[in-house]
Amino acid sequence: MEQPGPSDRTWSLILSGTTDVVSRSRDFARQALTAWHWLPGTGEIARETAEDVLLLVSEVVANACLHGGGPRALVLDCSAERLRIEVTDGNPAPPVRVPAHGPGDRGQPGGHGLLIVERLARDWGSEPGVDGKRVWCEVPCPPGIRVPG
Template sequence: MAVLPDLPAAAMACAEGRRFVAEHLRRWEVPFQVCDTVVLLTSELIANAVRHGPPPLCLQVDVDQGRVRVAVSDSNPVLPVLTRPDYEAVGGRGLWLIDTMAEAWGCAPQPPGKVVWCEVLLT
């Protein structure tokens, strides 16, 4: 497992998180296509945490039992709710994208806030 504690709650957080995850997935020899998907979903998880949860933010990535798991925690205890945005909506597609592309995802209280995670199969 790799952990990036104190991820900045700013615009640069997504880029820093993508870079961190991509470097570890390459080191762990995760297939390129899986890596691309996981990096995209990481960006969405971080963007949601930056937008809706105050710091501290923490990013975790792990490869185990045939899957990659990414988790982002923040200090907002309000759990996200999956919605399907209207085609004309400007935003609101992050969690829908995660739900569509990940094998599984979820969220749970983690004092003082929550953790939101997703998993992608290695195959």
């Protein structure tokens, strides 16, 4: 269920019981970014930041699939200062960054999700919930976008 908030500032997507959650989440985020005028054609900084947002959404949703028992919801909250991405899941354990692979393991997949989040996000973290956790990350809003009211 997709739902922009009453002010169009907060968009929520329920993911429990759905399939293809990473693609659905990216499509949902792309719709929100378009509504907020980050996409298309809003300047190079906004487009680059929007691509970072789509990658961040993919990473936190995929991590919830792999380590959190599946994502329950995706929330995008946009203010004049920042865009906050939140994903809830049913595992109360906080995310753990996997140590870098050794020199002989460079071809090994996985373990890079939080490294990508750390690199692209201004800040990130997790908060325990009643029956799971919320993983969040934030990116600064580029200049010249429409700030949701």
